Amino acid sequence: MYSNLFPKQLRVMVCCLVYFSFTVKPIHSESMNSYGVSCKKNSSLVELSHCIVSKHPNFRVEEIKLKEISGRKKIASYYFPSNPVFSSYVATRKGESSGPTFLSGPNAADNFQVMVNQEIFTNGKREISVQIADEEFKAQVIRLESVKRTLEFDALKKIIRYRYLLLEEENSLNSLNLVKELKKVSKARVNEGLAPGIDESLSESEEIRIFKIWNQTHRLSENAKSELEVLLGLPFELEIMPNNYWIFPNELPKEKSELIQMAMQLRPELSLSEKEIELSILRQNEVRRQKIPNVTLGAFAQNDGFNEKVVGGMLSLPLTIWRDYEGETFIATSKVDSSIELKESVSRNIKQEVLFAFTNFIYLSEEIKLYDKTKMERAETDLKNLQEAIQFGKIKIIDAINHQRILLQTKLNYLNTKSEFELSQIELVRVLGLTSDSLEVKP
DSSP states (O other), X not given: OOTTTSOTTHHHHHHHHHHHHHHHSOOOTTOSOTTSOOOOTTOOHHHHHHHHHHHOHHHHHHHHHHHHHHHHHHHHTOSSSSOOEEEEEEEEEEEEOOSOGGGOOEEEEEEEEEEEEEXXXXXXXXXXXXXXXXXXXXXHHHHHHHHHHHHHHHHHHHHHHHHHHHHHHHHHHHHHHHHHHHHHHHHHHHHTTSSOHHHHHHHHHHHHHHHHHHHHHHHHHHHHHHHHHHHHTSOOOGGGSOOOEEOOOTTOOOSHHHHHHHHHXXXXXXXXXXXXXXXXXXXXXXXXXXXXXXEEEEEEEEEOSSSOEEEEEEEEOOOOSSXXXXXXXXXHHHHXXXXXXXXXXXXXXXXXXXXXXXXXXXXXXXXHTTSOHHHHHHHHHHHHHHHHHHHTTOSOHHXXXXXXXXXXXXXXXXXXXXXXXXXXXXXXXXXXXXXXXXXXXXX
């Protein structure tokens, strides 16, 4: 159903593109912009999230790890496990001649030797080391993509939360201004003897209640703003965020089983767990090959002291007696089993995330339908009429407080529902493994 819009090879293509970009172009830890997106005030929401990710320490640490693995790939490609060992010695031998007396006398000769030893890989140790390094690099590319997606969607959620906190703050501020006007009217009525003193007490209590709501919302919005400023590295204002709106891909499957299958194909976390299993099996094979030690080849040339020149070679092989690699084998086998269980855990988490996100999206999409445009416009008009009625004394104080609570609470409920609905869309796109570009519509 969704194979045309989201092909199965999408995950492989993304990994290959990232792999190509890192292998062709060197990685610089000083780079402040891994996406090629600068933090500008006219950036889209997705571009702002990319900017946040490019400056996030967690993402840049994974970039540095990728560079570190590139160094391990270089080490694994060495053709010899160690440098050659050169040794030599020179000696002088002295002795007495055993010939006739008239020929006897001291005898001396020089003795020297030159030897070169080189350890070499045996049993395919170099080949499997190169293979492990290559797979580690591919796994790190997938891990980098996974970290990038997590940070990117988290940044989008923070921006959306801040936007609606500002709207809630504006809503509570309007309510606070309205209740202040109500307090003035009630106080004037009480002073003129047109209303009981309890009206003034009710309006003051309502002012305290509304002020507490506004103060709490204002505090939350300021905290959210400061968090975004730290992440972006620049002052964050409301005008930075364009008025984008979200759409949901129409060709997404409707059944939960199909959504789970789609997430299993696209989520990089599952690919990473599969790659970890492959790596653990390769490391297990590497340990097994360590049981057959490397051999050392040598060649030497010497003069034995009697002007007899000797050229020869030697072969040395360590005996595996005390060190049988039994402990290393147990560790490698345990890591294979652990990687298999970790994949199962990741798979379960993905299924649970998809079910939760889909349920939230379905129920919030039904709830948001209750707040149609006509109802919200009528509630806004009733608030304005209520303000006029309060100013001209056409309504009782207790009735004005009750009407104001209902109307403003309706608007607050609408903002909360709309905020949660947008966040549910972002979360569902994340858990399905889709890109954030499938949500945003640029103006």
